[in-house]
Amino acid sequence: MPEPIRLTPTEMLSRLMPHVLEMESQADGKRIAIGIAGGPGTGKSTLATELVAMLNAVKPGSSALVPMDGFHMKHAKIEAMGQTEFKGAPHTFEGAAFVSFLHHLKHAQDAVNGPGYSRKIEDTVDDAFTVDPEVRVLVVEGNYLLLTEGPWAGVKAQLDYAVFIHVPRDTVRNRLMKRHGEEGLFTPERNRAHIERNDLPNYDLVESSRERADVVFELEVAE
Template sequence: MAPEHLNLTPQQALSRLVPHILEMESKAHARIMIGIAGGPGTGKSTLAAELVTMLNATHPGSAQLIPMDGFHMKHAKLEAMGQTDYKGAPHTFEGAEFVSFLHHLKSAKQEVSGPGYSRKIEDVVEKAFTVAAEVRVLIVEGNYLLLSEGPFAGARPLLDYAVFIDVPRDLVQTRLLKRHGEEGLFSEERNRAHIERNDLPNYDLVCLSQDRADVVISLITDQ
């Protein structure tokens, strides 16, 4: 079935998603997993974090953010593979490990810790978050949740509801240049080259997977 397509501001998107997820949670007999997918620079991480905050404001401790970025391959491993120029592409993630982690989380009855990713050091941070036993809603966000090939293909069947966030390519390019420059780790020339070689092709790949979502939200934003 084709996904529903909506044009919404970020606030409108939250206002639509929160009641829907609360209703799903009220009818579920176990944990539910909500996927927030989209290309790099689309604002999905911000939206997912705000979603968790709003869900927890309604039912404290009920929701937890699960970032796919914690499953980047360690930078040292990418260096050894000669793949640092392609960091962020699907093959530079521990995709099978990520899907296995989601599978474990869905049925876990005890506290579970998971990895995160720090842009300040451009590397993985172990035990960056903890999912408490009482958490009922897992908000999973990442670029490759809806891919139909490779290890990430195992993620979509675990999602009870999948949201794809769509933002125009030129706006994404502008945002990525700003993001890469914020920590001052690399030159602007390097950042531009990385975006053209890696980030935008990844964005294009992710856009091909949007038909596997339940709803596609084109975010109305001017920055």
């Protein structure tokens, strides 16, 4: 397992940025995929977005964000399965479709649209982003990029470099309470129960996959 590196989020990005640029320069024009993995509430979406912005500031149009969350099953499908209480767990995603999408993106020469996820409606949104032909760096972020169970086992092979982000469990719990409450869709009691029943077990599962990363960052963060 890689030795964890303890940094602030800003320090992490400053360390990661030149490494990604070097990888891109050595890829002979081929697309590379940088995976940003970590449990729910670890801030990986924000960090991945910032990394894309930094890469595009150096080389405009060279990088695109590819979020795993767009491959949630449609909420209606999860309801039909009787799994709404476990929404966000690995089996409530279209894992095989995500692997196929990543493989397609790595080799696509035309513009490709991808799905996103909206917390405002708690459902997926088609054509939420576009990866243009000139993009050379795909920044892929999601919980389950390094799992070995089921279709998720195919994700790692699509990644040229895998980053794992660790944030303490108690910090994650607090962040998730705030996140779930922001849209006002559910009661605090429901949110607290969902976090304990579903989100934190998912966090623990993701933590068990960290040894598959190329680098592990333990982030020094505020609550």
